[in-house]
């Protein structure tokens with residue numbers, strides 16, 4: 001099981017990034033980066049906002065954006081521990097999300113927020129978010145957001 005730790009500031013930054021898409025009626029994705037050294041729980045040290053093409057019900061990273069991302073990760077020695085994106089309505093991991101996931105390594109986390117994150121705050125984040133983990137069977141498994149099996153730990 002992979003767990004990540006993030007501060008309320010990380011949540012605040014992430015929510016602000018995601019809402020910018022929502023204000024245009026578009027989904028938005030952000031990436032949570034940690035240090036290259038694998039460690040559990042991994043601390044989120046950067047909220048990365050990739051260049052993206054988005055519509056009301058999807059987002060894509062064009063090839064140039066993927067390259068910029070790699071060019072950012074290599075010299076900073078960071079890795080993606082989670083992707084987080086919004087949906088216009090309910091939060092769930094769709095088949096399209098599975099197909100277009102930016103991260104697809106065992107233990108990778110995919111977080112989804114409802115209503116373009118319009119109602120999400122650092123305080124209610126864990127209640128609103130839906131968390132999925134990429135399994136060794138190659139599918140995305142829903143994980144509880146609270147309790148001992150929660151993947152995301154929020155610190156002050």
Ligand SMILES: [Zn+2]
Pocket residue numbers: 085086087092093094097112
């Ligand atoms: Zn989605």
